Amino acid sequence: MVLTPYFSSQVIPRKEGVLEYRQETISGFSCRISPGRLKRCIDQPQFDLPSGEKCPFCRETVFHETPEFPGGGRVTRGESVTFPNLYPFARWHTVTVITHEHLPATFSRSQVTDAVLAATDLLSDREGYSSLNWNYLPSAGASVVHPHLQALCDDRPSFVQGIYLSGAKEYYRRNGRRYADCIKQWEQSSPRYLFGEEVFWSAQPVPLGEREIRAILPVSHPSEFGPYAELFVSGLLRIIRLYRELGTYAFNMSLIFDKKPSSPSFNAFCSVISRINPNRSSTSDSAFMERIHREPVILTLPEDIGPYLKDSMSVPDW
Numbered sequence: 001m002v003l004t005p006y007f008s009s010q011v012i013p014r015k016e017g018v019l020e021y022r023q024e025t026i027s028g029f030s031c032r033i034s035p036g037r038l039k040r041c042i043d044q045p046q047f048d049l050p051s052g053e054k055c056p057f058c059r060e061t062v063f064h065e066t067p068e069f070p071g072g073g074r075v076t077r078g079e080s081v082t083f084p085n086l087y088p089f090a091r092w093h094t095v096t097v098i099t100h101e102h103l104p105a106t107f108s109r110s111q112v113t114d115a116v117l118a119a120t121d122l123l124s125d126r127e128g129y130s131s132l133n134w135n136y137l138p139s140a141g142a143s144v145v146h147p148h149l150q151a152l153c154d155d156r157p158s159f160v161q162g163i164y165l166s167g168a169k170e171y172y173r174r175n176g177r178r179y180a181d182c183i184k185q186w187e188q189s190s191p192r193y194l195f196g197e198e199v200f201w202s203a204q205p206v207p208l209g210e211r212e213i214r215a216i217l218p219v220s221h222p223s224e225f226g227p228y229a230e231l232f233v234s235g236l237l238r239i240i241r242l243y244r245e246l247g248t249y250a251f252n253m254s255l256i257f258d259k260k261p262s263s264p265s266f267n268a269f270c271s272v273i274s275r276i277n278p279n280r281s282s283t284s285d286s287a288f289m290e291r292i293h294r295e296p297v298i299l300t301l302p303e304d305i306g307p308y309l310k311d312s313m314s315v316p317d318w
């Protein structure tokens, strides 16, 4: 067992290759790393989704077929259009369509910066625990291909948000230092460090998903995010390009904030994970909530299952 200040690791040499168990100290999250399994090549070559399709988020329809805010209207910034989610699973739940184009080949910095700022400006005025999220492509759980962000704000944090908020608080209480500052110091000289100082990008040692990359921001709340938006988006686009060079196009992203500005203990952070490429049957029922926030969004009321089973008793067994 190798002990490091922020995660533990147990490496088991096997004839098929190394198997490693890792656990992150602050969160208790664990994973198994088994590079030999890459040889199975389960990822799919990028499947060309039909680019000529239209959807409610396309420019011709977005102002007619999407909901408006209670006072009326939608928020536009550059190419982006923001409106309430038609099927919300949070107290505040908006959708921000990023591009005019239904399936753009690439994203420009201004397209994504405008979208991110439109969503976080609205979050700035909300009371509660916020996050900004992106499911890109159906295999990452996006129900609409047209690129869009989702901003959430709730009275309570998501599971992962709560774990890191309370962990950072406790770390500060015990050590008199921010956990994020220690991570930056430790990771700077590790092979996981990627780039950036003010917005610090590195590979997460105990990943929540494939090729998880995290960014640590010098702010805690959406109201403080604006001055760093462009720098953040440049880094995010660099990660998206890196994923594409590695052969994956689909990803989930969550940018997780604290409830209050100027938190003494917590730095907002972004997690990005790569997902299997879209293939002919790859619409996924797991998205950022399931994969990054570790809080599944459930559609079926558990109390409905018993009555359904009883009602279906008349159906003969297989």
Ligand SMILES: [Zn+2]
Pocket (backbone or CB within 6 Å): 053, 054, 055, 056, 057, 058, 059, 101, 102, 103, 146
């Ligand atoms: Zn569209």
